[in-house]
Amino acid sequence: MKEKEGNKKGKQLSSVSRREFIKGLGAGALGTAALSGGIIALKEAEAHPAEESLEEGIKIPLRLKINGIRYKVEVEPRYTLVDVIRDQLQLTGTKKACDRGECGACTVLLDGKPVYSCMTLAITAAGRDIMTIEGLASGEELHPIQQAFLENDAFQCGFCTSGQIMAVNGLLKQNLNPSREEARNALAGNICRCGTYTRILEATLDASQRLRKGGGNRG
Amino acid sequence: MKHHNYSIIGHRQPAVDAASKATGQAQYTVDIQLPGMLWGKILRSKYPHARILNIDTSKAEKLAGIKAVITHKDTLGKKFGFVRNTADQYPLAVDKVRYIGDEIAAVAAVAEDVAEEALALIRVDYEVLPAVFDPLEAIDPEAPLIHDGQNNISARLAWEFGNVEEGFGESDFVRQDTFYTQPVNHCPLEPHACVASFEPPDHLTVWASTQGVFYLRNQLSRTLDMPISNIRVIRPQVGGAFGGKIELFPFNVCAAILSQKTGKPVKIVCTREEVFTATRCRHPMIIHLKTGVKKDGALVAVQARIILDGGAYNSTGPVATYLAGAFLCLPLKARNIKYEGFRVYTNKPVCGAQRGHAVPQIRFAIESQLDIIAETLGLDPIELHLKNAVQTGDVTLNKQVITSCGFSECLEKIKAQRSPALPEGKGIGFATCAFVSGATYHLFFTTEAFANAIIQANEDGTVSLITGVADIGQGSDTVLAMITAEELGIGVKDIKLITADTDLTPYDWGSGSSRVTYQAGNATKMAAAQVKKLLLEAVSHELDVYPEELVARDGRIFVRDRPEKGISFAEAVSLAQKSTGGEPIIGQGEFQPQEAKVNLQSGEGNTSPAYSFGAQLAQVEIDKELGKVKVTKMVVAHDCGLAINPMAIEGQIEGSIAMGHGQALYEELIQEKGQTLNADFINYRLPTARDVPEVETMLVESVDPGGPYGAKESGEGIIVSTIPAIANAISNATGGRIHSLPLTPEKLLKALEQKTK
Numbered sequence: 001m002k003e004k005e006g007n008k009k010g011k012q013l014s015s016v017s018r019r020e021f022i023k024g025l026g027a028g029a030l031g032t033a034a035l036s037g038g039i040i041a042l043k044e045a046e047a048h049p050a051e052e053s054l055e056e057g058i059k060i061p062l063r064l065k066i067n068g069i070r071y072k073v074e075v076e077p078r079y080t081l082v083d084v085i086r087d088q089l090q091l092t093g094t095k096k097a098c099d100r101g102e103c104g105a106c107t108v109l110l111d112g113k114p115v116y117s118c119m120t121l122a123i124t125a126a127g128r129d130i131m132t133i134e135g136l137a138s139g140e141e142l143h144p145i146q147q148a149f150l151e152n153d154a155f156q157c158g159f160c161t162s163g164q165i166m167a168v169n170g171l172l173k174q175n176l177n178p179s180r181e182e183a184r185n186a187l188a189g190n191i192c193r194c195g196t197y198t199r200i201l202e203a204t205l206d207a208s209q210r211l212r213k214g215g216g217n218r219g
Numbered sequence: 220m221k222h223h224n225y226s227i228i229g230h231r232q233p234a235v236d237a238a239s240k241a242t243g244q245a246q247y248t249v250d251i252q253l254p255g256m257l258w259g260k261i262l263r264s265k266y267p268h269a270r271i272l273n274i275d276t277s278k279a280e281k282l283a284g285i286k287a288v289i290t291h292k293d294t295l296g297k298k299f300g301f302v303r304n305t306a307d308q309y310p311l312a313v314d315k316v317r318y319i320g321d322e323i324a325a326v327a328a329v330a331e332d333v334a335e336e337a338l339a340l341i342r343v344d345y346e347v348l349p350a351v352f353d354p355l356e357a358i359d360p361e362a363p364l365i366h367d368g369q370n371n372i373s374a375r376l377a378w379e380f381g382n383v384e385e386g387f388g389e390s391d392f393v394r395q396d397t398f399y400t401q402p403v404n405h406c407p408l409e410p411h412a413c414v415a416s417f418e419p420p421d422h423l424t425v426w427a428s429t430q431g432v433f434y435l436r437n438q439l440s441r442t443l444d445m446p447i448s449n450i451r452v453i454r455p456q457v458g459g460a461f462g463g464k465i466e467l468f469p470f471n472v473c474a475a476i477l478s479q480k481t482g483k484p485v486k487i488v489c490t491r492e493e494v495f496t497a498t499r500c501r502h503p504m505i506i507h508l509k510t511g512v513k514k515d516g517a518l519v520a521v522q523a524r525i526i527l528d529g530g531a532y533n534s535t536g537p538v539a540t541y542l543a544g545a546f547l548c549l550p551l552k553a554r555n556i557k558y559e560g561f562r563v564y565t566n567k568p569v570c571g572a573q574r575g576h577a578v579p580q581i582r583f584a585i586e587s588q589l590d591i592i593a594e595t596l597g598l599d600p601i602e603l604h605l606k607n608a609v610q611t612g613d614v615t616l617n618k619q620v621i622t623s624c625g626f627s628e629c630l631e632k633i634k635a636q637r638s639p640a641l642p643e644g645k646g647i648g649f650a651t652c653a654f655v656s657g658a659t660y661h662l663f664f665t666t667e668a669f670a671n672a673i674i675q676a677n678e679d680g681t682v683s684l685i686t687g688v689a690d691i692g693q694g695s696d697t698v699l700a701m702i703t704a705e706e707l708g709i710g711v712k713d714i715k716l717i718t719a720d721t722d723l724t725p726y727d728w729g730s731g732s733s734r735v736t737y738q739a740g741n742a743t744k745m746a747a748a749q750v751k752k753l754l755l756e757a758v759s760h761e762l763d764v765y766p767e768e769l770v771a772r773d774g775r776i777f778v779r780d781r782p783e784k785g786i787s788f789a790e791a792v793s794l795a796q797k798s799t800g801g802e803p804i805i806g807q808g809e810f811q812p813q814e815a816k817v818n819l820q821s822g823e824g825n826t827s828p829a830y831s832f833g834a835q836l837a838q839v840e841i842d843k844e845l846g847k848v849k850v851t852k853m854v855v856a857h858d859c860g861l862a863i864n865p866m867a868i869e870g871q872i873e874g875s876i877a878m879g880h881g882q883a884l885y886e887e888l889i890q891e892k893g894q895t896l897n898a899d900f901i902n903y904r905l906p907t908a909r910d911v912p913e914v915e916t917m918l919v920e921s922v923d924p925g926g927p928y929g930a931k932e933s934g935e936g937i938i939v940s941t942i943p944a945i946a947n948a949i950s951n952a953t954g955g956r957i958h959s960l961p962l963t964p965e966k967l968l969k970a971l972e973q974k975t976k
Contacts, residue, residue, distance in 0.1 A: 092250035093243020095458070097408040098491045102900035105408055133243035146241040150233050153866050156874060157692025158240030159247065159408040159458025187908040191900065193406050193459050194692060195877025196870060197908040 062126050066091065067135025075122045082106040082117035085132060093133035093162045097191075104190030107163035107170075108132050114170030116189075133162035136169065144214060145169055148207035149200075156194035164190050168204045172217045177208055223861075226772055227705040228928050231866035235697045235711065236456070236690075245456045248412040248428040249488050256414070257286055259477050259487040260334035261470055262324040262341050263497060264316035267566035267893030268350035268363065271312055271343060274324060279340040284333040287480040288341070290324045294476060299442045301466050301535045301571065305374070307366055308532040308569075310442060310472035315348070317365050317531035318566050319893050320497035325473035327485045350566035352893055354505065354528040357563045365531065365564040373529050374537040374562040376544060378822035380616035381555030383511075386520025390511025394592050398506040398584035399959035401887040402528070405501075405573055406905055409458020410494045415474035416484035423475055424451045428458065430465045430691050431729020432719045438467035443475055447721075454719035457691040461878070462572035463499050464691070465731050466534065495898035499571035500888060502539050502562070503528040506584040512592055516603035518553040523581065527562040527570070534571035536562040541819050542826075543577040545617060547585070550626045550653035550832050551607040556616050558822065566893045574878060575938045576732065578654065583960060586650035586943030590950065600649050600947075601634045604834070609653075611921070620825045623931070625858030625921035626653070626832035632856040632917050633834040645851075646952025648837045650943035654936025655827035656860075656926065657734025659812045669811050670738040671725035674703060674746040676804040678796070680774065680789030681713045682750065687727030688739045689719040693934065694867040695735040699743045701863055702927055706747035707754075708771030709788050725807075733932035736863065737829060738810045740927035745808025753804050757795035758786060829923045831932035832858040837944035838912075841952045843971065846964030848949055850880055850912040853941065857916065860923040860931030869916045871934020876914055879941025881906040887961050 057076035064071050066085065073088050082099075085091045085108070094117060097105035101119035108117045109131040136143040142150065145168050155161040164187065171178060171186040178186065183204045192200065211217045223229050239245040276288040291311040300306030312323050324341050328334035349363040356362055357371040365371050387393050413427040423445060429435045432452040440447045457464065470487045477485040489498065504527050511520040525543055529536050544558035593600040605627060613621040630651070637647065673685040684703050690696040700714040717723060727739055755766040758776045762769075762784060770779045777785025786794070795804050817824030836854040841847070853876050862868050885904050889896040897903045922929030942960065950956045955970030 086250075087252070090252060091243075092246070095247075095408070096249070097410065097458075098900050100491070100899065102491075103408065137242050142238065142241060146238075149241045150237040153231075153233060153237075153870050155234075155237070155240055155692075156694065156870060157407070157409070157457060157459040158236070158245050159692075161240050162243045165241065184908050189907075191408065191905050191907060193408050193461070193878070193905060194870075195874035195906065195911065197877065197906075197911045198873055198914065199870065201908065 060123060062123060064122065064125060064130060065128070066130040066132060073122070077121065077123055079122045080118050081108070081120040081122045081125050084122040085117060091132050091134050095159055095162055097159065104167060105160050105163045107166040107190060109166055109170055112170065112173050114167045131166070133165060136165065144210035145172070145207040148203040148210060152199045152203040152206055154196055154199040154203040156196055160190060160192045164192065164200055168207060169217070171204070172208055172211060176212055176217060178204070180205065225705055225928070226708070227701045227711060228863050229861070229865065232697055232701055232711060232864045234694050234867070235700050235716065247409050247456045247458050248414060248426050249409055251414045251426055251455065251486065253414065253416065253484040256484045256486055257327040257329060257477070257481060258331040258334045259325055259327045259470070259474050259485045260338055261322050261473060261487070262338045264312065264319055264321040264323055266316060266345055266347050267319050267352070268315070268317060268348040268365065269345040270315045270348060271323065272346055273344040275342040276324060278342070279326060279337040282333065282337045282340060284329040285326060285337045286329070286483065287327045287477050288324060288337065289473065289476055289480065293480070294472065295442070295444050297442050297444065299438055299467055300533050302533070302537050305533045305537055308469070310469045318568055320568060321531065322469040322473070325477060327477040327481050350893060352565050352567055352890070354526050354563040354565055357565045358526065358561065365566060371564040372561055373533050373564050374540045375560065376540050376819060376822065377559040378544065379557040383520040383522045383555045383557040386555035387509070387511040390519045391514040392592065392596060393509065393511040394588055394595070395509040396584070396588050396591070396958060398508065398587060400504045400580040400583060401960050402500045402503045402570065402890065403573070403882050403886045404495050404888060404903065405461040405463030405499070406494070407459030407461060407463060410489040410491060411464060411468060411470070411498055412486070412488040413471050413474050414484055414486045415478040417475065417478040419482070421445070421449050422451070423449060424453065425471065425475065426453045426455055427471060428464055429454055429689060430457070430460045430731055431689055432721050433687055433726050434465070434729050435467055435471065436721045439471065439475065442467065442472050451720070451722040454689040457689065460691040460730070461574045462576060462731070465572050465729070466499070468498065491900070492898045495888070495903065496568050496895045499534060499569055499573070501573040502570040502577060502580065504543070504580040506581060508584050508588055510588055510592060512596070514596065516593065516596065516598045516606050518551060518607045520555040521548055521553045522557040523547055525560045525581070527560065528565055528567070529562045530565055530567045530569040532569045534569050535576070537819060539572070539577040543581045544822055545619070545826050546578045546581060546653065549615060549619060549830065550609050550651055551604065552609055552613065552615065553607070567890055568895065572731070574875065574935055575654070579939045579942055582650070582652060582939045583943045583946060586940070587946050587956070587958070590648070590947040591956065601630055604651055605630050618823045618825055619830065622829050622925055623860060623921040623923035624830070624832060625919035628919045629832055629834040629856035629858055632919065633836055633854060636836060636854045644841050644843060644952060646839050646841065646948045646950070648839070648944045648946065648948025648951055650835055650940040650947060652833045652936045652939035654831050654932050654939060655732050656737035656829040656831065656932040657732050657827055659817070659825050659828055669809070670727050670742045671809045672699070672739065672743040672746040673725055674750050674806045676750050676754065676792045678789060678793045680709065680787065680792070681715055682707060682709070683715045683717055684743065685717045685724050686739060686743065687719060687721070687724040688735055689729050691730045693730065693871060694864065695730060695739070697867060698736050698863050699739060702740055702743045703747045706744055707751055707788065708776065709774050733935040736930050737926050737932065740930060741810040742808040744927045746806040749806030749808065750804055754791045754795050757798045758791050760798065761786070761794055828925050829860065829931045831860070831936050833937050833940055835937070835940045835944040837948040839945065839948040839952055841949065843953060846967040848884060848962065848967065850945055852913045852915065853944070854915045855917065855937060856919055857933065857937060858919040858921050859933035860926045861920050861929035862918045863928060863930050865918060868918065868933045872916050872937050873914050875934055875937035876941050877906045877911045879938040880911060880945070883942040883945040883960065883962055885961050885963065
């Protein structure tokens with residue numbers, strides 16, 4: 001495995017690409033998955049050595065529990081959670097804007113805590129509770145956070161909105177009554193280029209009030 | 220604000236697409252997945268200036284999963300450009316590359332990473348050419364030529380109104396400065412993207428994250444040599460644009476050609492690095508500015524000589540050069556004006572339109588200089604502005620016609636908000652702006668219609684509003700729905716929007732130069748008025764009254780003096796259809812630009828049918844030891860004509876202030892020998908929730924005679940005054956004046972050091 005990657009790197013003219021980099025991470029993670037799940041397909045990969053081509057990836061069957069639904073997917077260890085969520089499961093509410101953990105558009109909840117799904121390998125999310133924006137509303141009824149965003153006009157283009165809402169959701173799971181300053185700090189990792197921050201803060205405080213009245217954040 | 224008797228207009232209306240955005244259901248171009256879809260990627264130049272000797276794609280073509288590789292040989296070799304007669308960019312480089320990022324080849328593959336891998340297998344032989352990065356060096360006759368021609372000047376405009384030399388002679392005080400502005404990126408969170416699907420024999424569909432579907436269609440038509448009717452451009456939701464998605468990009472053309480070659484839909488999504496380096500940025504400018512005033516602050520003469528660093532291609536260059544000159548003085552009047560603008564090619568990323576399009580740069584210079592002048596003469600800067608303020612009915616020296624103007628009222632409101640003496644380390648700064656409500660002229664030398672709307676009434680009491688307008692997140696769909704609802708007396712929820720699809724909707728130029736509310740708003744109001752007329756006629760027969768006696772409001776059409784006598788809107792639609800023997804109830808409206816043409820050479824002409832105005836106060840706290848600036852509050856007074864949706868306007872103003880905050884204080888693309896060193900959000904800092912100041916907005920309603928319900932531009936122009944207001948506040952707090960953007964701690968410490976010397 002390692003040797004083959006070494007060969008490939010020789011062919012790559014540019015510096016280490018993101019794919020190469022993540023593949024490096026993935027190799028370590030693969031070991032963990034192999035130990036716990038007993039799934040490994042090294043031999044298969046060796047049987048199909050890469051020529052002047054993309055290396056045949058080793059795909060690992062995985063179950064991802066997203067919004068309470070257990071999805072069956074097959075992923076290479078290097079796949080990020082955002083790519084699996086968006087490209088394989090077509091849950092496109094989660095956005096990819098920088099693909100390197102710098103903007104927060106891809107924020108989802110992992111076991112109730114906000115994470116950047118572009119910096120999370122899909123295999124590390126196996127067996128954990130993943131929540132995306134699609135899991136928030138119950139049917140036609142918006143979650144109080146979504147309703148607060150709508151009424152406070154807390155978005156313009158809407159591209160960062162899913163991530164913002166999930167970050168707020170994460171905050172209000174841990175602290176149902178945040179101060180403005182606490183909310184500001186909790187949301188500092190989510191960029192909104194349209195500049196709706198003041199409204200997002202208003203919506204956060206509004207949502208916290210709605211949730212306290214309603215008896216907590218079950219989102 | 221005045222209280223109007225409107226049931227919808229002037230009320231705080233959540234966006235029509237709010238629920239879809241809050242639930243993640245809103246579909247953006249990057250979300251599109253079609254059966255059999257391939258991923259496209261672009262190979263870009265590694266060199267800032269080089270001749271291409273050979274491109275060998277053979278290895279890439281053999282890579283498993285690669286479906287097509289294209290170079291300029293697969294294109295028609297037609298140049299494109301924002302302004303047709305200054306087209307200078309090829310979809311794929313033909314003979315040479317002019318900046319790091321210039322497009323050389325494109326691939327389509329079964330997966331994004333396969334496409335990426337193929338790029339590394341394309342071999343390009345270059346002959347590296349001498350490059351030039353500094354616009355002052357590029358303008359030198361001896362500089363390496365970036366394009367064919369005599370020199371590297373991509374646009375030059377010059378004009379004089381009055382006589383500035385005489386004006387300076389008459390002045391009591393003349394001040395001369397040079398100001399510098401930096402390159403900044405739009406950073407829309409949705410990267411530039413498109414999906415192209417070619418359906419044989421000759422039809423192309425393109426989904427694009429774009430500001431204007433018809434403009435993109437025209438450009439594709441010319442570049443691909445396809446009739447416009449064979450091309451369908453559709454705008455899904457757009458995740459931010461700010462001027463950066465107004466143009467055709469090479470990747471749009473590549474996606475179309477790759478789709479034609481492979482018979483599959485092809486999707487191209489720019490990486491964040493590509494958005495930073497290979498789309499567009501704001502023009503950096505070097506501004507030599509000389510202003511002469513009387514002792515009382517009356518502006519006598521203003522002279523500006525500007526060099527715009529354009530990067531490798533023309534893009535919106537001539538327009539930017541014009542706008543910087545056209546807004547040299549507005550919202551102020553001067554008796555003599557002289558302007559000379561050079562836009563210069565350099566081997567760097569291309570500069571184009573961005574929120575405020577060339578006006579924020581010039582206004583940073585002028586408002587800074589006026590602040591210096593006021594301080595020197597012991598005048599109040601607000602009084603100085605009041606003295607020179609344009610008024611309703613004025614025609615400026617360059618023939619801008621001021622149909623409505625609440626500028627003086629903005630100044631008075633701001634003046635009342637100004638706090639008295641401030642403690643050490645705190646400061647306030649003041650600055651103003653004026654901006655267009657779209658253009659009056661056919662800048663692009665085309666014959667297309669300008670803004671149009673069609674409204675069809677449905678028997679269920681709803682109406683379909685069909686318009687080519689491309690909402691890019693600024694909330695224009697909501698404004699048009701509100702206008703329709705107000706006119707027809709129904710609810711915003713009753714308006715079904717069909718927008719931004721060149722096969723289904725009538726022509727609209729798109730979201731650019733703050734034109735939609737004024738221009739498409741007028742078209743929409745006209746279409747709705749026609750539907751209303753048809754309905755009132757039918758109802759008047761039924762109720763045996765004159766149509767003039769009827770009112771459409773709250774979902775009913777009723778007799779004004781006897782509200783109980785009436786029928787529902789839905790019944791009225793059925794009635795009207797029946798009375799015409801089944802003809803649909805359709806209204807059509809348009810807005811055409813005035814005849815007054817702008818002459819780019821002489822600088823004369825009315826830029827826009829109406830102008831918005833604004834004034835701002837910035838409050839700052841300075842850590843003098845570290846040079847750190849914290850903007851604690853911004854107070855804004857904005858004349859937007861009439862606030863159709865005050866909630867959205869406040870949001871737009873806050874957005875302008877957030878972006879202006881970043882661009883005033885820290886945003887800057889660091890370029891070293893044509894290479895961008897900070898093409899990511901860690902090294903190119905954007906404002907976050909912890910950075911933006913509190914904003915207090917006061918809306919001034921001057922009610923423009925030509926705007927729909929009196930509305931004008933809002934939200935774009937405010938960035939123009941945000942940047943100089945912050946600069947002036949820093950100077951007010953510290954006495955240090957910084958002549959170049961961004962206003963970094965390093966520069967502030969240096970300015971303070973110089974002051975104490």
